[in-house]
Amino acid sequence: MNLYFFYLIISILALAIALSAYRLIKGPSSADRAVALDALTNITTALLALIAVISARFIYLDVALVYAILAFIGVIAIARYLEGGI
Amino acid sequence: MEEGKFAYVAVVLTIIWIALIYSPGISMEAFLQEFIAGVVVAVAIAAITAGNFEDAGLRYFHPRRVAYFIAFLFIFLIEMIKANLNMARIVLSPKPPVKPGIVEIETELKQPSARLFLGNAITLTPGTMTLDYKDNKAYIHWVYVESEDSKKAGEIIKGKFEKFLKEVYS
């Protein structure tokens, strides 16, 4: 449990989130934004698991699991919408 | 046949439930309580939904199929690591070497879950992504098209995956 190591990991993840967020804002189409959102949710799931490890609470892992499930449903819903299903 | 499906769904749901309820330092008593409640719910869900599955059954727990499936997972993991190193190379090179296109390949797999595994494996391996299935054809987006012919492209893209999946689902 090296604190500086976690600082390093969190700064790399922050950089990745910033780059993805650039694509999320810039677009140009709504599908591009959905792809950026998909990448962001994966990074967020990993970040939630990291927070659970840092704070040593096993129960926080359930948050990451539920977040992953909801993100998948969200992506499928966006896909159905773009296809004209809903 | 129906009973096989029912038992298969119930067993798979119970295994997932055990993986979900396990936590460090859980007491035996609490674990048993949760386990029994989970089995009851799994049986109830299996009774309602087992009819919806086209190709489930206890025969998938046959040791030979399980062994082939584990071998498939290992090959998949190795291919996935190769794919990612390749992708990192493409992304970091000053001028990304891309020549994209959508090609068409044929597959002999019939079962929906077999097609799901093949599609996932193709999506996660070097430079290819499944777009759609139509009858026995799959449409693949390829970052660097090496062959437009459906036979040759199929050999390159599917690799060993289809052979192993055929053994699992034979």
Place this chain on the structure above:
Amino acid sequence: MTEILNYLGMLFVFIGALFFLFGSIGLIRMPDLYNRMQASTKTTTLGVLSFLFGLGLMDLQWMIKLLVIALFIVLTAPVGASALARAAYKHGIKLWENSVVDKYRGGKKND
């Protein structure tokens, strides 16, 4: 032994974080939607797998739950990407102008 596992876990976590970074760079640099999707899906999936496996190595009792999360993401991320790509194609988003072949629309070059 725990020391070694701890350092090994750190290595895996670091590799996972690096792959997230590669995925984000790919998201910015690739020329069209489909290539971007390939770059981001593949790298973030392996990134999550490696990251969570590394966290599990730091404390082995957490391994099962972390692997369940990783397995769930490995199973669903490609499905989501496929669905999104097909939806984008049907929505009318064109391939990149330098694409060589488009069999999904009957073998013609996209026009």
